[in-house]
Amino acid sequence: MAYNIVIRNQSATTFFGQDLPATLDGIDPEFLTSNVPSEVDNHGTQLLLMYLEFATEVNGSMSPVQMIFFASHSLLAYIRSKGCNQ
Amino acid sequence: MLGFEESGYILRSRYAIPLNICGEPTQTVQTDICLLHQASTITLLVQEDKSELGAESKVIAEAIASFQENNRNRIRLGKGRKNSMSIPCITMVGTRPIFYVVPVTQQLCTAVEQGEFPEQVTEVRKCVVGAETQLSDGMERLDFRLEALKHFALFRSLAKSLWSDLLAD
Numbered sequence: 001m002a003y004n005i006v007i008r009n010q011s012a013t014t015f016f017g018q019d020l021p022a023t024l025d026g027i028d029p030e031f032l033t034s035n036v037p038s039e040v041d042n043h044g045t046q047l048l049l050m051y052l053e054f055a056t057e058v059n060g061s062m063s064p065v066q067m068i069f070f071a072s073h074s075l076l077a078y079i080r081s082k083g084c085n086q
Numbered sequence: 087m088l089g090f091e092e093s094g095y096i097l098r099s100r101y102a103i104p105l106n107i108c109g110e111p112t113q114t115v116q117t118d119i120c121l122l123h124q125a126s127t128i129t130l131l132v133q134e135d136k137s138e139l140g141a142e143s144k145v146i147a148e149a150i151a152s153f154q155e156n157n158r159n160r161i162r163l164g165k166g167r168k169n170s171m172s173i174p175c176i177t178m179v180g181t182r183p184i185f186y187v188v189p190v191t192q193q194l195c196t197a198v199e200q201g202e203f204p205e206q207v208t209e210v211r212k213c214v215v216g217a218e219t220q221l222s223d224g225m226e227r228l229d230f231r232l233e234a235l236k237h238f239a240l241f242r243s244l245a246k247s248l249w250s251d252l253l254a255d
Contacts, residue, residue, distance in 0.1 A: 052181060
């Protein structure tokens with residue numbers, strides 16, 4: 001590669017200096033078990049799954065309708081995170 | 087969700103970093119996402135691309151630009167220049183994350199600025215999630231997602247240990 005830069009591919013154990021953890025803390029379990037946003041209770045997790053859905057679509061982009069839907073959900077999630085549920 | 091962003095850090099998207107390359111100090115590179123510490127130190131770079139090689143070359147250029155920018159800011163703040171910085175980076179090819187540690191030295195930086203080939207080899211370390219799976223696989227697969235999140239959790243610890251060097255006076 002240019003500028004005498006070489007890339008060394010490493011296993012996770014070598015790269016991190018330790019094995020991957022057996023379990024994960026602080027992650028919504030629904031994010032690890034579901035691919036369907038509408039079946040998930042946590043709003044932040046719903047948004048993440050929607051992101052993943054959009055990111056894995058064949059054309060990789062959102063339609064205007066999807067954008068509006070996503071923006072409204074993001075706004076709702078933000079309002080909820082600020083504790084304004086009324 | 088993964089705890090990369092803490093008090094004192096700010097996440098920026100489409101952040102342009104000046105890059106002095108081949109005697110042209112007016113070039114810039116644009117990160118997809120970067121994490122800034124107190125608006126003066128670039129601590130993490132994230133780059134998306136359609137291809138692994140494309141993302142890799144972009145993020146390495148961004149790491150070199152970050153070295154230059156961080157040192158400019160250190161001088162502005164009355165701190166000494168650093169001769170080396172290890173910058174943690176993530177590339178996303180689709181929904182597949184790839185993790186890097188890019189060590190940038192003053193020698194590499196000078197070579198880039200002057201358009202010369204440095205004598206010293208720079209070894210970038212890289213870890214691909216699910217290296218044995220197809221390139222098209224990503225976090226939409228539940229088993230892959232768990233694996234990726236475990237990598238992210240360890241990368242956060244690794245990045246934080248690198249930041250303590252990066253931010254030290």
